[in-house]
Amino acid sequence: MYIKSEFTCWFYIDIYLVSEWFFKKFLSYLKTNYSISVIFQNKSALVFLKVKMTEGTKASFKPEDFELRSLQGKDYTEILELFREHFLPREQISIGLELPVEEHVLSFQDHLKTWRECEASVCAVYVPTQEIVGALLTKLLTRNDPETFGKEENFSKYSSKLQMLLKILNHIESTVNIFEDEKLEKVLELAAITVNPKFSGQRIVYRLIEETEKRARQMGCQLITTQAANIISQHVFVKAGYETISEVDYETLELDGKRPLKVSNMNGTTKAIVVKKYL
Template sequence: MLLQLSAVANFSRLLQMDRDKDIGYSLLTPEDFDQVTTFIDEDFLTREPLNLGAHPRNLGAHSTASSASGATGWYLTKCLASGVSFGARDFKTGALVGARLAYIKTKTDLADEESADEKKTELESRGLSVIEEVGSKVNLFQDPDVEKVLYMYLLSVRRDFCNRGIGTKLVQMTTERGKELGCQLAFATITNMLSGRIFLGLGYETRYTLDMSTPEGDRGFDLSAMEGNTMVQVMTKRLG
């Protein structure tokens, strides 16, 4: 009980951070689903390197189906119900300008995630196949004391709100919340250089790198559309 009260107290302090500025941070919940999917469609999928590289040239980035459906929609629902996903909003407009979506993963979740596999669209399958390949290179539960993993699913900040520390703050809040809820390890798959710098700065360790610009790393993606972000990395951090 004391541990729970301490966790609530720490969590409340996190939510109060930056109240005197124009950005507010809060826990994302299932009620935010529509706003989150709109944000992802407009501000994440249009810039995410694997999504851009997986697209046929003649379709363009905006041809992606809504993130409300498919495997993406399945994972978003899971993240918003997890209690470890956070959003940043502009106080003036109430608009979502950043999101750190995550969920808690255990050894028994593998069968559950088969449901997401069944929902993959063709485009999702291309990008997720790389994410899954890279992720499989690191055994999250190799240490016997690791029973719960904070699985970082998605990080995005609206372009006109970048370089204000929002992404760093969202990762910090999610990491702290995961630790309070008993996670022993945090895991993230990085597909762009900016996110990589954020995680390195917060003490995450690079465990595996796939360089898609090399013959060994070529997976048939359009590298010219990926804006120089041709490396996919796995990063982890011990939380306890």
């Protein structure tokens, strides 16, 4: 890649006028992508940032720049923002339903409270800045608790479109009776996975899956399953060695007497698949 030009920018930020969350995110972004010097002016409460920018360059990473770890209680807000920014706007069923992100996030944050507690849920951290750049959320399924998204009678507090989203997800999951195999007692569900696109090309998504599989074995799970609702996740899980066991065609999907999805809006995704992998 050719370097077109280099230039230096100065940013002056009054820390009393911006939130701590915004300042940390902004600083993390600059540190990740550019050469940066930080000078604090205590008297004026201004932060002076000297940033050397190179037009047309992209940050390079090494495998050791990223570490995988369990989710911690303090991670809740950062994980929620990660999925709000990089997962929910690209979730294809929501796009097909024309469901606003700010509606979808209401159910997602409820599920996150449960999924983050599972021992197999993991996140990827960019070591230089300690920013969470990817996460895989999971749920332990048992014969007494086999649903990932909850029972339909609990959906009434949400909007009609959000209820339909959850009904579709439950329908996809219900096309397979995982516990039909009498030998299975514990199954791990991969509920949601995302990686900040800024860190794409680093195999983070596969490292998250591999780490979760290792933890699932330690938990005594015999099987992992998930619903891949778009063509990108379908490619990822097939490449990771998962077997397709069911398909749901979005064009012909009917619930509550209607076909709820505008498939033409769904960026080439025409079906969902359910996949599994024995451990």
